[in-house]
Amino acid sequence: MKVKKQKRHRKSLTFYTACFGFRKPYKVLCDGTFVHHLVVNRITPADTALANILSATVKLYTTRCVLVELKRLGKSYSEAL
Known part of the structure; x- marks a missing residue:
C-alpha cells in the first residue's frame, strides 16, 4: 500500500x-455487498486483508439475515466468511 x-x-x-x-x-x-466484493475480487482471508489496511487486529461479524441471504446466493459466498 502506498504511503x-x-x-x-x-x-x-x-x-x-x-x-x-x-x-x-x-x-x-x-x-452481503462486502462479502460479494470479497468473492468477486478473490480477497481471502478477509480478516487478514482488513488487518493489513487498518494495521491492527480485526474481528469480522455478520447477522443471521446476511447469512441466509448469502446461502440463497450460493455456496461460494457463504464460504468467504
Whole structure:
C-alpha cells in the first residue's frame, strides 16, 4: 500500500479513536455487498486483508439475515466468511 494511503488510514483511525472511543481489536460488521466484493475480487482471508489496511487486529461479524441471504446466493459466498 502506498504511503499516502497508509497515512490517510492512520489519520482516520486516530480520529475515530479520539472522538468515538474505538479500540483494538476493531469489530467490523460485514454485509452481503462486502462479502460479494470479497468473492468477486478473490480477497481471502478477509480478516487478514482488513488487518493489513487498518494495521491492527480485526474481528469480522455478520447477522443471521446476511447469512441466509448469502446461502440463497450460493455456496461460494457463504464460504468467504
